[in-house]
Amino acid sequence: MSHVALAAILLLLAALGYTMGRRRATALSGGQARRLHSLPSYHGLYVALWCALPAAAVLAVWLVAEPQIIAVLLMPSLPPGSAGLTDGAFQLLLGDIESFAAGRAPEAGTDPAVIAAARRLSELRQSGFILLALAAIALGAGGIGWSRSRIRPGLRARNAVERATIVIMIAASTVAILTTVGIVMSLLFESARFFAQVPFSDFLFGLQWSPQTALREDQVGSSGAFGAVPIFAGTFIITLIAMAVAVPIGLMAAVYMSEYAGKRARAIAKPALEMLAGIPTVVYGFIAAIMVGPALRDAGEWVGLDVASESALAAGLVMGVMIIPFVSSLSDDVMNAVPQTLRDGSYAIGATKSETIVRVVFPAALPGIIGAVLLAVSRAVGETMIVVMAAGLAANLTANPLQAVTTVTVQIVTLLVGDQEFDSPKTLAAFALGLVLFAVTLATNVIALRVVRRYREQYE
Amino acid sequence: MNQPIAFTLKPTSAPAVAVDSPPKMSARGVDVFYGEKQALFDVDIDIHRNRVTALIGPSGCGKSTFIRCLNRMNDVIADARVRGSITLDGQDIHDPGLDVVSLRARVGMVFQKPNPFPKSVYENVAYGPRIHGLAASRGELDDIVRASLERAGLWGEVAERLNEPGTSLSGGQQQRLCIARAIAVDPEVILMDEPCSALDPIATARIEELIDELRLNFAIVIVTHSMQQAARVSQHTAFFHLGKLVEQGPTEQIFTSPRDERTQGYVTGRFG
Amino acid sequence: MSAAANRLRRRHGAEWRFRACGAIAIAIAIAILAALLGGILWQGVGALWRTEILLxxxxxxxxxxxxxxxxxxxxAGADYGVLVKNALRARFPEATERKQKxxxxxxxxxxxAYALRDRVMTEPGLIGTRLKLWVPASSDVDMLWKGVLDRDTLVDGGRLDADQVAWIDALxxxxxxxxxxxxxxxxxxxSREPEQAGIAGALVGTILTMAVTLVLSFPLGVAAAVYLEEFAPKNRWTDLIEVNINNLAAVPSIVFGLLGLAVFLGFFGLPRSAPLVGGLVLSLMTLPTLIIAARAALAAVPPSIRDGxxxxxxxxxxxxxxHVLPLAMPGILTGSIIGMARAAGETAPLLMIGMVAFIVDIPGGITDPSSVLPVQVYLWADAPERGFAEKTAAAILVLLVFLAVMNLAAVVLRRRFERRW
Known part of the structure; x- marks a missing residue:
């Protein structure tokens, strides 16, 4: 990680700049800080920022642009004839060169042309890095020199530093936007490549999902079948089962906690629910696969039902348990937001507690509860580990919860885990599924958040 | 409101209170504690039918606390404790044989801020009769709703808007809706905890008229901040101070010749 | 009157039933939690011991x-396995056939063999002598001796044969x-062998990944929160950022894995399976949670402090x-720790960026291939050998202890520094 070393050097340089700036400001003030517009430490920071920011910008630009620049420069040194290769073979060639350059491939048995290209690649990288290091350090030093020369008693160093701080903070707050843009772009881009090979309608309405069937390049239907309906159906069934567990238990738990439980009961129940929420999903997956699945199969045998050891039921039940605390804490919040005066009004007419809850609190809290359930649904749809470990891979189009079904997230994981070339419809299909998942959960969240917000406003 | 209070009591057509008739409710030696803090000390008072009893006093004096004892709304507050006896028609309201649910059906309450349920006007009024099973059919329920709204003086304004949400009414209408809701279960006593404090003067006047009419059928207890209001609507007044019932008597006497100098100080506006 | 009394009784019955439903819901949740933790403890605690044979x-x-x-x-390069085999054969000379041997x-x-080698390397004087040494038994023997599987299951399943059981009994x-x-x-x-598999690699991987996550997400999150809460003008742009952050917090974690795969591995060409990439992905995932928590903490500081x-x-x-930031810091730290704990338990996005590979070596830096605790749990849970079930449960215990320590730190922090205005 010579980049890390470079960053460390730049930081040291910035620290040096800070002391220099501070000293100079102190010297100019003749030991009397009041003669300065800004405190000496701001002059120090002023110099340090002038040193670090331009250099860091260069470093960042280089990190982003390096692969492209290197690739362009490498072109002339590629083995002859590689311009005519197909996209896939070209990527493969680059991979070979890359792995040789990284020292992962033995010299013997490697094409000399590849070795030559790999050497050139290493050279390019090395000189590129040296260039970068020199440029960054020169910029840092130059920044120190220039900004130090600008220090005067009247220099508004504090204002400059504060402006820079604000800009840095604005940049930090745009990271969230960039993340969304990154997600949308990468999903859209890869999905577009997928839909170039598999028609959109086949994907969305096809009843057959078997991406793994393609064995050979020339095989008929080599791209496999990419009809995602069985996957959507499986996701739907499991989500439904999970909701059937989580909503009644979560809701009633919330009612009990907020309306009935005494201090002591709450002191036990609240942390217990929080612990359920804190358990990693992989642990739930383990429970579903090792304990619940086999137990259901045995129970099924006992009553004469054929239950698959990886069944929608096992995954759905455990997922429901995982979501209980989610539903309960959200609906607890929502019901607490119902004003006490409404309850008082109901009690004053002579309603019992349960009548008040069912006829006044629930209806008043209904939008909020719907919002909470929607958020829980989006959680269930996007949940991965439980279904990966307990729901199975078979894309059965069935409504029978005792059979194995597969879900969107399971397929994303199975299509992408393991060594895959990055171009086959198989891996690209994962991104198309990811796009569907993102779109569905996003829509659910937007609606849910809007419903909840409108509900809150009603009582504020 | 700066002019001196006119203590001329409005002559009413209501029947005179039969003083020798047994009280509807009576409280003896009532103490209330919130946790460690004692909020009420040894309160004795009688509530009579066909009479408006006003509870007055500076804020924090315990009048709201006391009115909430009468239908055991203090049960809702976690660490509130009530001591002493409160009877309704001679029966102790804390008697385990008397159900708090049926107690509240007999002793209704209207709150400071109008609190209609987020349901339609009709459902707001029908709620009580429904849970208490007072109507055998939809028609009967319709009748009860209509009668209650009429008695609350709201029917004319909402007859065409029965299916609109109760929260869409104006503040004064909402408060009358809450009164209609309270009388729909046919209570014997109606408690009103500063029912006009969130309303404008016109709406307040409307409610005050209503209170005077309701006196014909119910025993009414009203907590109020405004001495003018107590003077206008009540026949009997009790003055609370620092958790103690300082003085009570016919409204006219309390306002014209109070016996206790604290009462005198309060009604003449020297503190409060 | 009696009709009214009946009705009242019915209403109280309904009340009681409703309340019971609530209590049952709570009881179910608590019972599930107890069963879950108890089951894992019961399964996993055995992995803290291993069976050894004295040779x-x-x-x-x-x-x-x-x-x-x-x-x-x-x-170091010598074949110590032969010595172990010879010791066993000397103990049971009756094993003569090839299969028996x-x-x-x-x-x-x-x-x-490695245990013996280490011993000989530290004490070369032992060469040429006889040594009584406790050596680890194979996984099947371990299962038998600890009673995880009974001998019938092992023999019927072909894991052990009658001879082996007899030898164990003799030993x-x-x-x-x-x-x-x-x-x-x-x-x-x-390791591929259950009795040799250890958790250290995954533990170090988790710590490295979390370090990257913390270093990236904490400063970014605090800076973003301070800007949005204290300085941002109210306009379309900041509204967009705010809506965006709320929605990102609810995006499924696996989508962040896809982002990492496409951008960090595909576009930037960072190494697969590395804590660096894992940390990058997890920090993007944690950032919204952290910003929301930090903003709440900042908003709780009363305006009078700023005015002063x-x-x-x-x-x-x-x-x-x-003034404001130092006062909000306990709240921000608490929120960050809780966010970190959630990230530490995350599996799915890390599968996407290849942290699911079989890695024997303990990682030495953030670019070394590495696993993390939850992924290790996933890998072991998938392994067919019975010996791994115990290891999986034990790995879960380690993971849960790790998370419990983090959450406890958050609770202590809150108790210690929480201030009510």
């Missing part, structure tokens, strides 16, 4: 140091089988950095 080993100089130079390189050798773990009869604390579980890396600072002539930035 009387003839450390034959001719086998491991034929040249007689005691050269450490030669000693193989079965006999299978009683001891491959690890036995047990003279006190040559025992269990001892399984330190190797906490110091070793992953501004009134003595501090700049808005100074009033925030000198």
């Amino acid at each position: 009387d080993i003839d450390i034959d100089a001719g086998t491991i140091d034929p040249a007689g130079t005691r050269d450490p390189a030669a000693l 193989r079965d006999l050798a299978a009683l001891a773990s491959n690890e036995a 047990a009869a003279d006190g040559s089988v025992a269990t001892s604390f399984n330190a190797a579980f906490f110091t070793g890396g992953d 600072a501004l009134a003595v002539g501090a700049s808005p930035l100074q009033s925030v950095f000198h």
Whole structure:
């Protein structure tokens, strides 16, 4: 990680700049800080920022642009004839060169042309890095020199530093936007490549999902079948089962906690629910696969039902348990937001507690509860580990919860885990599924958040 | 409101209170504690039918606390404790044989801020009769709703808007809706905890008229901040101070010749 | 009157039933939690011990140091497995057939040879002598001795044969089988053999990944929160950021994995399976949660503090950095720790960026291939060998302890520094 070393050097340089700036400001003030517009430490920071920011910008630009620049420069040194290769073979060639350059491939048995290209690649990288290091350090030093020369008693160093701080903070707050843009772009881009090979309608309405069937390049239907309906159906069934567990238990738990439980009961129940929420999903997956699945199969045998050891039921039940605390804490919040005066009004007419809850609190809290359930649904749809470990891979189009079904997230994981070339419809299909998942959960969240917000406003 | 209070009591057509008739409710030696803090000390008072009893006093004096004892709304507050006896028609309201649910059906309450349920006007009024099973059919329920709204003086304004949400009414209408809701279960006593404090003067006047009419059928207890209001609507007044019932008597006497100098100080506006 | 009384009784019955439903819901949740933790504890606690066999080993100089130079390189490369096998054969001379000999050798773990080597390397004087040494048994023997599987299951399943069971019984009869604390579980890396598999690689991987996550997400999150809460003008742009952050917090974690795969691995060409990429992905995932928590903490500081600072002539930035931020820090830290704990339990996005590979070596830096605790749990849960079930549960225990410590830190922090305004 010579980049890390470079960053460390730049930081040291910035620290040096800070002391220099501070000293100079102190010297100019003749030991009397009041003669300065800004405190000496701001002059120090002023110099340090002038040193670090331009250099860091260069470093960042280089990190982003390096692969492209290197690739362009490498072109002339590629083995002859590689311009005519197909996209896939070209990527493969680059991979070979890359792995040789990284020292992962033995010299013997490697094409000399590849070795030559790999050497050139290493050279390019090395000189590129040296260039970068020199440029960054020169910029840092130059920044120190220039900004130090600008220090005067009247220099508004504090204002400059504060402006820079604000800009840095604005940049930090745009990271969230960039993340969304990154997600949308990468999903859209890869999905577009997928839909170039598999028609959109086949994907969305096809009843057959078997991406793994393609064995050979020339095989008929080599791209496999990419009809995602069985996957959507499986996701739907499991989500439904999970909701059937989580909503009644979560809701009633919330009612009990907020309306009935005494201090002591709450002191036990609240942390217990929080612990359920804190358990990693992989642990739930383990429970579903090792304990619940086999137990259901045995129970099924006992009553004469054929239950698959990886069944929608096992995954759905455990997922429901995982979501209980989610539903309960959200609906607890929502019901607490119902004003006490409404309850008082109901009690004053002579309603019992349960009548008040069912006829006044629930209806008043209904939008909020719907919002909470929607958020829980989006959680269930996007949940991965439980279904990966307990729901199975078979894309059965069935409504029978005792059979194995597969879900969107399971397929994303199975299509992408393991060594895959990055171009086959198989891996690209994962991104198309990811796009569907993102779109569905996003829509659910937007609606849910809007419903909840409108509900809150009603009582504020 | 700066002019001196006119203590001329409005002559009413209501029947005179039969003083020798047994009280509807009576409280003896009532103490209330919130946790460690004692909020009420040894309160004795009688509530009579066909009479408006006003509870007055500076804020924090315990009048709201006391009115909430009468239908055991203090049960809702976690660490509130009530001591002493409160009877309704001679029966102790804390008697385990008397159900708090049926107690509240007999002793209704209207709150400071109008609190209609987020349901339609009709459902707001029908709620009580429904849970208490007072109507055998939809028609009967319709009748009860209509009668209650009429008695609350709201029917004319909402007859065409029965299916609109109760929260869409104006503040004064909402408060009358809450009164209609309270009388729909046919209570014997109606408690009103500063029912006009969130309303404008016109709406307040409307409610005050209503209170005077309701006196014909119910025993009414009203907590109020405004001495003018107590003077206008009540026949009997009790003055609370620092958790103690300082003085009570016919409204006219309390306002014209109070016996206790604290009462005198309060009604003449020297503190409060 | 009686109709009314009946009705009242019915209403109270409904009340009681409703309340019971609530209590039952709570009871179910608590019972599930207890069953879950109890089941994992019961399954996993066995992995803290391992079965060892006492062997009387003839450390034959001719086998491991034929040249007689005691050269450490030669000693390190020698075949100690033969010595272990010979020791077993000497103990049970009746095993003569090929299959029997193989079965006999299978009683001891491959690890036995390494244990012997380490011992000889530290004490070269042992060469040429006989040494009584406790060596780790194979996984099947371990399962049998600890009683995880009964002998019928093992024999019927073909894991052990009758001879092997008899030998174990014979060894047990003279006190040559025992269990001892399984330190190797906490110091070793992953392995294909259940009895040798350890958690250290995944633990170090988790710590490295979390370090990257913390270093990236904490400053970014705090900076973003301070800007949005204290300085951002109310306009379309900041509204967009706000909506965006709320929605990102609810995006499924696996989508962040896809982002990492496409951008960090595909576009930037960062190394697969590395804590660096894992940390990058997890920090993007944690950032929204962290910003929301930090903003809540900042918003809880009363405006009078800002006014006070501004009134003595501090700049808005100074009033925030000198007064508001320090006061909000406990809340921000609590929120960050809880966010970190959630990230530490995350599996799905890390599968996407290849942290699911089989990695034996303990990672030494943030670009080394590595696993993390939850992924290790996933890998072991998938392994068919029965011995891994115990390891999986034990790995879960380690993970849960790790998370519990983090959450406890958050609770302590909150108790200690929480301030009500």
